[in-house]
Amino acid sequence: MAAEGAIGEVVAALSSPRWTAVRDAVERAGELLRAGAPSGAEVAEIGGRMVELAAHPKWEVRKAVAGTIQHLKHETFHTALARLLQDDNAYVQDAAQRTLARRSDLTRADILKEQHGDLLLRWLADLEAQHGARARRDALKVAEKYTELVVREARHEIVKVIAPLDATLLNLENGLERAKVDREVYAKHITRGRARLRLLTAIIDSLRDLTADVTPDFHGEDLREMVEEALGLVKDRMRDKGGPMQTEVTVPRDVRVEAHRHRLLQAFSNILQNAFEAYDGLAIPGKVQIDSRPDDDERRVVISFIDDGCGMSEENLRDAFQLYSSKKPDGTGFGLPLAKKIVETEHGGSIRLASAKGKGTTVTVVLPLDQEDRQE
Numbered sequence: 001m002a003a004e005g006a007i008g009e010v011v012a013a014l015s016s017p018r019w020t021a022v023r024d025a026v027e028r029a030g031e032l033l034r035a036g037a038p039s040g041a042e043v044a045e046i047g048g049r050m051v052e053l054a055a056h057p058k059w060e061v062r063k064a065v066a067g068t069i070q071h072l073k074h075e076t077f078h079t080a081l082a083r084l085l086q087d088d089n090a091y092v093q094d095a096a097q098r099t100l101a102r103r104s105d106l107t108r109a110d111i112l113k114e115q116h117g118d119l120l121l122r123w124l125a126d127l128e129a130q131h132g133a134r135a136r137r138d139a140l141k142v143a144e145k146y147t148e149l150v151v152r153e154a155r156h157e158i159v160k161v162i163a164p165l166d167a168t169l170l171n172l173e174n175g176l177e178r179a180k181v182d183r184e185v186y187a188k189h190i191t192r193g194r195a196r197l198r199l200l201t202a203i204i205d206s207l208r209d210l211t212a213d214v215t216p217d218f219h220g221e222d223l224r225e226m227v228e229e230a231l232g233l234v235k236d237r238m239r240d241k242g243g244p245m246q247t248e249v250t251v252p253r254d255v256r257v258e259a260h261r262h263r264l265l266q267a268f269s270n271i272l273q274n275a276f277e278a279y280d281g282l283a284i285p286g287k288v289q290i291d292s293r294p295d296d297d298e299r300r301v302v303i304s305f306i307d308d309g310c311g312m313s314e315e316n317l318r319d320a321f322q323l324y325s326s327k328k329p330d331g332t333g334f335g336l337p338l339a340k341k342i343v344e345t346e347h348g349g350s351i352r353l354a355s356a357k358g359k360g361t362t363v364t365v366v367l368p369l370d371q372e373d374r375q376e
Contacts (some may be wrong), residue, residue, distance in 0.1 A: 008196060022061050027068065046072070052077050069084075300366050308359070317353060348368055349366050350366045
């Protein structure tokens, strides 16, 4: 009902005697069209009004129409656009040309981006309907600031990878110019370059995984089988990097949890990756243990991932679930934040961390056996 009222107000404002009110209503109509709020009949009515307003005496209104009709998925788009492309005002013509280019050159990526934008506008419209226009504006500001933060931090981390990679390639280039080819030296440069590219790819992939809007596909899964599979994945990755000498799994074979298998495997393997890397540079043999027990109410299972590796300082422990907090040379800073999202947001469980410098780390994951018992 709130959306219908907003559409009615916009349509009424399109007939206002004040050109500034008409221009604002045209822009608001564009937002509603992009969000998919109007019905078929309402879209046709708005489209008809856009055709009329394409001949409005004020160029500012006509320019606003040129921007709005890009969201008009209706045959009247072409009629309005034809008028605007012949407009006497250069600003209006330019806006119409941009709209034509946007509608003509949409790629699959553009379409997906537009769909995500539509979803955001729909969320904002719902927020405005429930809490008013100020809440909408404030939420949009927060979203923009958070996006800016994530992008800035991601760029910072990626630049840290690109800079040494660029230096490596420069060394290769200078050596080739001197025409003194030492195969061993260049093999090292190439190895380092490829390692940096793998890390850069891991950062980008992790950013995608962290921000992905996942609809979990829950099925009853054997918990021990998933733990052993995650352990096998990490052992394969760490085969040439050392790590603990022993692993011990004491998870019973009769425990089943309702889970999205792929995502939970990702969380488990991220936790285990950290456990294995806790032995980097340590001369002592170590052991990683994974065990489980029923929670107090027996509707949840508690899984513990225990290592006796290097442990964490109080500062690192406090920041462990923050993005980019990893202090490892090849760490992406996404492992535990992504595990937290998967366990808590997607599976309705909880994750906590206990660690002491030089004494090891324990990561405790609590999961509902049935998604009906999830914690929200």
